[in-house]
Amino acid sequence: MGLELSIASIVFLLLLVPFALVMEGIRRKTVARMQNRIGPPVWQPIYDVLKLFQKGKTDTLAKENPFFWIVPILTFLSGLAFFLFIPFNIISFQHDFIFLIYLLVLESALFVLAGFASNNPYSTIASMRELILMVCYEMIFAIVILTVFIFEGVLSVAQFDSLFLFWKLPVAFICFMVLVAVEIRITPYDTVDAPTEVLESIRNEYSGKGLAFLKMADALKMTFFAAMLLYFFIGNFNMVAFFVLIPVAVMVFSFIQATTCRYRVDQTFKRLAFYLILALVEIVRIKFIVW
């Protein structure tokens, strides 16, 4: 097990939060431009978070629940913990991709917990939806990650080094793109974050610091999925290319968000079941047919 906490990595982790918030701003701006609007400035999420940190707590019944204020902080920290693996490999040990899968499950589980703790009917519905979705998509995610690692024959994220893997694993790549839409909750699969159905989903009762932490966790998760897409499927380039390509990947997600509309809950589950079969086909295929 290697833990490389150099000054560079600490600076990287500190600068990551504003970077992720700018990525969120780029997403919002791109979606707005594709819908022929002007959209907020790119720095708007940073302004939002800075403003929210100055605000006090609202007087809800939910604040008596300790989970209500402790879960957003944990969600934010688990969002930061993703970046220990990609792109800098601050932590690396044998079979650490399993730990990565666990971290992603943890982030979603904390999201669910935040919804249940806020004691709001809409939040509860959103949490239930996320809980049922988690059963579907985390399994597909684990299979896709396993496919990638079995194909490469490595045991750690740090050893991973290959270019343009999406050409060799096309079905896994399609499954991964669908999973990105489910995980970062953008339109074709935003059953959890649907504003017309569950309002602000789990954030209904949150305000001030809790909401700021949840917003930062969401931005970090989106940036991490862009980073993971580049790291696993496009290639492990140097750092400069990485930070130039992350906004491009975010723009691709924005394009998906701008051009699609939401599936119903049952349609989402049917499609996820289909992608589960596809992912299983891919993991079987790489054992026998390789090109």
Add this chain to the structure above:
Amino acid sequence: MGINWECFKNFFKKPFTKKYPFVKAETCERFRGRIIYKADLCIGCKQCAINCPSSAIKFHKKGKIDFNMGECFYCGLCVDICPVNAIEFSNEFEFANKDPRELKNKIEHGKPKK
């Protein structure tokens, strides 16, 4: 698939939104904006003050009329009734002000005769 191409095109086009306070909004033809009173044309028939439904017009004497734009609802009766076209609509529509006296009449073509 048409929506994909449409969104892609929109990304490089200028946004539809107009930046209003910086770029002045264009008004249409026959726009009912602030009323302009031409004092040198007025013959003092008082028809405008009589016909005004909201009594926004106070007639003092020929060439001295108070238009209170805070009470006016732009029905256009005074403009229609004026026999010499001394009252007209202008294109000006942004007269929100801290001073209520700014809402009073705007006199063109010379000062009112006393």
